[in-house]
Amino acid sequence: MDVSATASPRRRITFIGLGNMGAAMASRLVDAGHQVTVFDRRPEAAEPLVALGARSATSVSKAIVGAEVVMTSLPGPAQVEALVVGDSGLAAGMQPGSLFVDLSTNSPEVLEGLASALAERGIRCLEAPVSGGAQGARAGTLALLVGGDEGLLDEYSGLLDPLGTVIHVGGIGSGNVAKIVHNLVSLVSVPILAEGFTLGVKAGVKAPALLEVMLAGAYGQGQVLKTIIGKVIMSGDFSQMTFGLDLARKDVALATSLAEAIGVDMPLSKLAESMYVRALEEGLEDLKSVAVWALQEQAAGVVVRREGE
Structure with a gap:
C-alpha cells in the first residue's frame, strides 16, 4: 500500500530490528518516501526491505551515519540498553540534534535513563511502543503510545503517521507505562475468560453459543x-x-x-x-x-x- 502522501518531510531514517513488527514498520516508512537504512543481526532479514528500496548496512555504526532519525524495534529493555549505551552504541555514534525513537516495549525506568544519556550528547528521544500486532504493522493501523516532549513530537509531525495512530501519552517513560497497562489488562483477561467459558461448557452450554452471547x-x-x-x-x-x-x-x-x-x-x-x-x-x-x-x-x-x- 502506497503511503507516500504523508505530510512529513522525507527524512534519513535508520531502522534497527527487523523482526515481524520491525520489518513491517520499516516497509511502511520506505513506502512513505523516506530514505531508510536498515540493520538486523540477521543479514537475510534486510533483503525484502532492500527489494522495496531500503539500504542495508553491515553494522550499527555504519547504519547510523548521517541519520536524522534512528528507530529501534527490539525484544526488550536489555537489548535496547545495550544498543544505546554499549561500546560503539547509538549514544556514541548518533549526531547531535538527531532523534532516537524506540518502538520496543521497554521499561519506563530504562527509557528515562537512556533519554538522559542521549541528552548529554545532544540527542533527542521519544518512545513509541506500539499495539496492534504484526497485522496492524503491515496495514499501518498500529496505536503508537508516544512518550516524550510534545513539542518534539510536533517538530517531527507526520513521521510516525505511516505506522498508525499517534497518541501522545505524556513525558518520557509514560508511553511504556501505558503499554504495560494495556498488555496487563489484555493478558489477564484471558484467564478470567477461560474460567467463564470452561464453567459454561462444563455446565452444558455449547462453546459457540457462549461466544455469541459474550459478543452480543x-x-x-x-x-x-x-x-x-x-x-x-x-x-x-x-x-x-x-x-x-x-x-x-x-x-x-x-x-x-x-x-x-x-x-x-x-x-x-x-x-x-x-x-x-x-x-x-x-x-x-x-x-x-x-x-x-x-x-x-x-x-x-x-x-x-x-x-x-
Whole structure:
C-alpha cells in the first residue's frame, strides 16, 4: 500500500530490528518516501526491505551515519540498553540534534535513563511502543503510545503517521507505562475468560453459543471500557450506575457456587467475589457495582479521573 502522501518531510531514517513488527514498520516508512537504512543481526532479514528500496548496512555504526532519525524495534529493555549505551552504541555514534525513537516495549525506568544519556550528547528521544500486532504493522493501523516532549513530537509531525495512530501519552517513560497497562489488562483477561467459558461448557452450554452471547451482550459491546470506565469512572459520577453492588455480588456468587457444584476451579473469580464481599462489608453500596474499583483506588492511593473532574 502506497503511503507516500504523508505530510512529513522525507527524512534519513535508520531502522534497527527487523523482526515481524520491525520489518513491517520499516516497509511502511520506505513506502512513505523516506530514505531508510536498515540493520538486523540477521543479514537475510534486510533483503525484502532492500527489494522495496531500503539500504542495508553491515553494522550499527555504519547504519547510523548521517541519520536524522534512528528507530529501534527490539525484544526488550536489555537489548535496547545495550544498543544505546554499549561500546560503539547509538549514544556514541548518533549526531547531535538527531532523534532516537524506540518502538520496543521497554521499561519506563530504562527509557528515562537512556533519554538522559542521549541528552548529554545532544540527542533527542521519544518512545513509541506500539499495539496492534504484526497485522496492524503491515496495514499501518498500529496505536503508537508516544512518550516524550510534545513539542518534539510536533517538530517531527507526520513521521510516525505511516505506522498508525499517534497518541501522545505524556513525558518520557509514560508511553511504556501505558503499554504495560494495556498488555496487563489484555493478558489477564484471558484467564478470567477461560474460567467463564470452561464453567459454561462444563455446565452444558455449547462453546459457540457462549461466544455469541459474550459478543452480543454488554461485555462484548464494550460497555466496561466505553461506559463504566469512559463515562462513570473518568467523571467520578458513580450515580450514573444502576446495577447495585448487592446484585453484582449475587451474580458472581452464583457463578462460583455453580463452579463448586460441577468441579470447576476458578481462583480469579473467587478473588473477585471476595472484593465484592469486602465492598459490602465496608458499606460502599452507594457506589453500586463499581465499588470494587473504589477499593482498588484506595489500595493504590490514587483516583482515576479526567483532569479537572
